[in-house]
Amino acid sequence: MKEKKAESLLIEMRGITKVFPGVKALDNVDFNLRYGEIHALLGGNGAGKSTLIKVLTGVEKPDSGKIFLMGHEVTIRSPRHAQELGISTVYQEVNLCPNLSVAENILIGRQPMIRGCIDWKEMNSQAAGILKRILGIDIDVTQLLGSYSVAIQQMVAIARALEIESAKVLILDEPTSSLTTNETEQLFSVMRKLKSENVGIIFITHFLDQVYEVSDRITVIRNGKLISCDDTASLSKMDLIIKMIGRTIADLDEMVKIKNKTTRNVGKENVLKATDFGRMDWVEPMDLNLHDREVLGLAGLVGSGRTETALLLFGVDSPDSGSLEVGNRKIRKYSPNNSIHQGIALSPEDRKAAGIIDDLTVRENIILALQAGRGWFKHLNSKNQTQIADKFIKLLDISTPTAEQLVRNLSGGNQQKVILARWLAINPRVLILDEPTRGIDVGTKAEIQKLVLTLAEEGKSVIFISSELEEVMRCSHRISVLSDKKKIAEFSGQVDEHVLLETMAGSG
Amino acid sequence: MNKSSVSLFIDKFTSSRLFYPLLALALILVLDGIFIPDFFSIQVRNGDLYGRVIDIMRNASTVMVLALGMTLVIATGGIDLSVGAVMAIAASVAAIMMNPVIIGLELPPDLMKFMNDPNFTYSPLWEVILVTLLVAIICGAWNGALVAHMKIQPMVGTLILMIAGRGIAQLITNGVRIQIFYQPYAYIGQGWAVLPFSLYLAFILFGLIWLLVRKTSIGMFIESVGINPKASFYSGINEKNIKMLVYIICGLCAGIAGLIASSNIKTSDANNIGWAIELDAILAVVIGGTSMAGGRFSLLASMIGAMVIQAITTSMYAIGVPAFALQAIKGFVVVLVIFLYAEPVRAFFQKLTLRKAVKA
Numbered sequence: 001m002k003e004k005k006a007e008s009l010l011i012e013m014r015g016i017t018k019v020f021p022g023v024k025a026l027d028n029v030d031f032n033l034r035y036g037e038i039h040a041l042l043g044g045n046g047a048g049k050s051t052l053i054k055v056l057t058g059v060e061k062p063d064s065g066k067i068f069l070m071g072h073e074v075t076i077r078s079p080r081h082a083q084e085l086g087i088s089t090v091y092q093e094v095n096l097c098p099n100l101s102v103a104e105n106i107l108i109g110r111q112p113m114i115r116g117c118i119d120w121k122e123m124n125s126q127a128a129g130i131l132k133r134i135l136g137i138d139i140d141v142t143q144l145l146g147s148y149s150v151a152i153q154q155m156v157a158i159a160r161a162l163e164i165e166s167a168k169v170l171i172l173d174e175p176t177s178s179l180t181t182n183e184t185e186q187l188f189s190v191m192r193k194l195k196s197e198n199v200g201i202i203f204i205t206h207f208l209d210q211v212y213e214v215s216d217r218i219t220v221i222r223n224g225k226l227i228s229c230d231d232t233a234s235l236s237k238m239d240l241i242i243k244m245i246g247r248t249i250a251d252l253d254e255m256v257k258i259k260n261k262t263t264r265n266v267g268k269e270n271v272l273k274a275t276d277f278g279r280m281d282w283v284e285p286m287d288l289n290l291h292d293r294e295v296l297g298l299a300g301l302v303g304s305g306r307t308e309t310a311l312l313l314f315g316v317d318s319p320d321s322g323s324l325e326v327g328n329r330k331i332r333k334y335s336p337n338n339s340i341h342q343g344i345a346l347s348p349e350d351r352k353a354a355g356i357i358d359d360l361t362v363r364e365n366i367i368l369a370l371q372a373g374r375g376w377f378k379h380l381n382s383k384n385q386t387q388i389a390d391k392f393i394k395l396l397d398i399s400t401p402t403a404e405q406l407v408r409n410l411s412g413g414n415q416q417k418v419i420l421a422r423w424l425a426i427n428p429r430v431l432i433l434d435e436p437t438r439g440i441d442v443g444t445k446a447e448i449q450k451l452v453l454t455l456a457e458e459g460k461s462v463i464f465i466s467s468e469l470e471e472v473m474r475c476s477h478r479i480s481v482l483s484d485k486k487k488i489a490e491f492s493g494q495v496d497e498h499v500l501l502e503t504m505a506g507s508g
Numbered sequence: 509m510n511k512s513s514v515s516l517f518i519d520k521f522t523s524s525r526l527f528y529p530l531l532a533l534a535l536i537l538v539l540d541g542i543f544i545p546d547f548f549s550i551q552v553r554n555g556d557l558y559g560r561v562i563d564i565m566r567n568a569s570t571v572m573v574l575a576l577g578m579t580l581v582i583a584t585g586g587i588d589l590s591v592g593a594v595m596a597i598a599a600s601v602a603a604i605m606m607n608p609v610i611i612g613l614e615l616p617p618d619l620m621k622f623m624n625d626p627n628f629t630y631s632p633l634w635e636v637i638l639v640t641l642l643v644a645i646i647c648g649a650w651n652g653a654l655v656a657h658m659k660i661q662p663m664v665g666t667l668i669l670m671i672a673g674r675g676i677a678q679l680i681t682n683g684v685r686i687q688i689f690y691q692p693y694a695y696i697g698q699g700w701a702v703l704p705f706s707l708y709l710a711f712i713l714f715g716l717i718w719l720l721v722r723k724t725s726i727g728m729f730i731e732s733v734g735i736n737p738k739a740s741f742y743s744g745i746n747e748k749n750i751k752m753l754v755y756i757i758c759g760l761c762a763g764i765a766g767l768i769a770s771s772n773i774k775t776s777d778a779n780n781i782g783w784a785i786e787l788d789a790i791l792a793v794v795i796g797g798t799s800m801a802g803g804r805f806s807l808l809a810s811m812i813g814a815m816v817i818q819a820i821t822t823s824m825y826a827i828g829v830p831a832f833a834l835q836a837i838k839g840f841v842v843v844l845v846i847f848l849y850a851e852p853v854r855a856f857f858q859k860l861t862l863r864k865a866v867k868a
Binding site: 314316335336337339340346348353354355356357358359360364368369371372373374375376377379380422 | 723724725726728729731732735736738739740741742743744745746803804
């Protein structure tokens with residue numbers, strides 16, 4: 001009987017402890033995974049989820065604790081070894097090679113050979129077959145991976161992980177954060193299919209609705225300690241949130257109150273006005289305006305042109321049609337530097353690639369845009385810099401020991417706050433936030449949402465972009481909907497979620 | 509566990525960027541002190557100091573100057589392979605300005621007699637230096653334009669001038685090695701005021717560049733561009749201007765190094781001046797702990813790195829290693845240094861000191 005129990009566990013981790021210099025990342029954590037189970041692993045940023053996964057995949061060696069795979073104790077030596085044991089991972093950030101084709105990415109190391117050379121034709125057809133069979137997507141596999149959206153890249157990463165034939169355990173580290181509703185559904189059906197084939201899946205995400213939709217059990221980790229492990233069916237959402245953050249979050253009522261209060265403040269004056277504004281292959285020409293003290297939401301599926309619109313408004317590249325006016329002055333030169341002078345700020349979608357400078361300190365990251373606007377020689381002295389940094393660390397409640405900490409050592413949510421601080425430091429009139437809450441925990445998310453409305457109240461205008469429709473609806477006074485690189489509709493006042501969804505899907 | 513202020517200082521020092529380069533330098537000097545008699549002895553002649561240690565510093569000054577510019581370039585994630593060639597160009601320009609008669613084959617007899625006069629120069633010294641450095645700056649701007657505006661990979665972009673530069677240097681002097689007799693010019697590389705003049709030159713340049721990058725925002729922008737160019741651009745930093753600037757500074761440094769080198773050997777030897785020295789400059793930066801991938805940099809650490817390289821060379825000669833074997837030994841030292849800087853080795857040492865701290 002006892003043996004039977006041990007056998008029913010695919011993975012068992014006992015008493016895992018991992019200490020990094022200065023931090024106990026994992027403190028005596030137990031975790032197990034059954035055959036044919038989807039097990040959600042939850043916790044705030046820096047809770048220790050990622051470290052636990054890294055221990056399981058051989059990236060980090062635990063300081064103490066044991067790992068059993070199908071009843072046998074194993075020492076996982078390296079990520080390669082983990083793969084050989086049948087543990088495959090899709091990480092939060094896509095780690096494939098954007099310079100290789102999709103087919104190469106899927107089959108790298110296992111390319112079909114013909115007379116000592118790679119059989120390209122066979123490889124491409126195999127790769128296309130895998131994508132079709134596993135994920136039901138149909139794309140040109142000979143194109144470079146980098147030419148596809150993050151969502152497609154993520155799908156390719158999943159296909160690659162699944163393709164490792166002996167995969168008994170699949171770890172999905174926030175696979176859905178860049179996927180649209182449709183794609184997420186696709187992924188879930190894949191997950192359910194694998195589950196029925198007795199594969200164990202560890203699912204890490206920040207979307208609680210998805211946890212309830214697809215998972216069988218939920219393990220919560222906080223501050224490196226195991227908090228609980230429950231059947232999903234027996235754990236209410238409220239209890240789960242309380243477990244995750246250790247307190248009840250600022251409830252919805254308060255948000256609604258703030259929003260209603262700020263709605264009255266929205267001015268008539270256009271702070272930003274784009275006319276017939278567009279760029280080939282980015283977005284089709286559109287009219288867009290932003291009022292004083294207003295939060296304008298941009299809704300749309302991944303690839304609908306939300307991000308491109310944001311980048312174009314910020315002047316990352318020049319538009320090839322139309323014009324942009326900020327405070328009734330026409331923009332003549334399009335560059336991020338000029339946007340800083342015009343009072344436009346952008347917190348970009350891809351925090352790691354386009355946001356943080358990870359080897360600079362928190363202080364340097366915060367004052368970077370302000371200093372770039374001032375130029376090489378109008379140098380803020382170190383006292384001033386520290387003052388500004390400390391002010392925003394306090395204001396945004398950035399958790400860092402000092403302003404001199406390297407940003408790379410901060411959790412995702414705090415890095416996001418550092419970027420917000422960077423842009424608030426230039427005191428912008430228009431703040432464009434592209435996915436400011438992606439990949440960060442529930443508590444911080446609520447903080448940022450509230451901050452957006454507070455900023456509007458204090459006189460800033462915000463363009464808010466998010467894949468989470470609920471969040472867009474909660475924060476925005478007005479919503480523009482994009483689809484297929486076109487602006488197709490605009491809603492103000494109370495919006496019904498279903499109407500919005502239908503509009504988004506309608507012309508797509 | 510209360511840490512005493514001494515151990516706190518040690519902690520701070522061992523985690524400082526200067527620790528590893530200084531450790532390497534100290535190690536070499538200690539070995540020298542043991543194996544080479546009178547290594548540290550210093551003589552005073554006419555109030556000037558002479559000795560092996562002084563020699564090391566004097567010979568290191570060329571690489572020190574180069575390493576300053578190279579540090580900035582490497583910090584942006586680039587590399588400049590052309591510094592040796594730019595040195596040769598600078599030497600040729602300087603030589604031809606002081607002694608233009610040598611390329612005219614039919615020399616007027618009235619100029620001929622000045623040929624070997626140590627007090628004769630065709631152009632005044634300040635003009636020579638100004639024009640030479642201007643040419644060096646143009647060389648740097650060329651590299652910068654290729655890298656920043658044409659978006660050519662730095663290694664390829666600067667390779668062009670590395671190869672073409674020596675040809676250009678030859679063209680300037682019409683293929684002739686010009687002797688430099690003008691005595692004041694020799695002071696740049698051989699002058700002495702208590703310490704060698706070229707050493708002052710290197711440290712003054714260090715001071716100026718340090719002020720330029722650390723007392724303005726330029727240093728932070730250089731690091732930012734080196735760490736994450738895209739995010740830097742999104743933060744409003746003009747990446748192109750930063751890159752132009754660092755290549756221009758690097759060219760200027762190469763020009764100064766060219767003046768020192770040609771003053772040392774009193775000729776414009778386009779084939780040999782600065783030959784393979786770009787590798788020493790790059791190595792000095794690496795020993796100084798600046799990552800080849802770009803990012804955080806320390807000018808002072810690179811200066812110490814240059815001294816480490818020169819100390820190795822001088823000690824090898826002093827021990828009696830033949831010149832032809834020197835490159836092999838240098839290569840071995842490079843491997844050793846890079847080994848010491850490698851992540852696992854550092855982690856090992858960190859663990860070692862951590863354990864000690866726990867025991868205490």
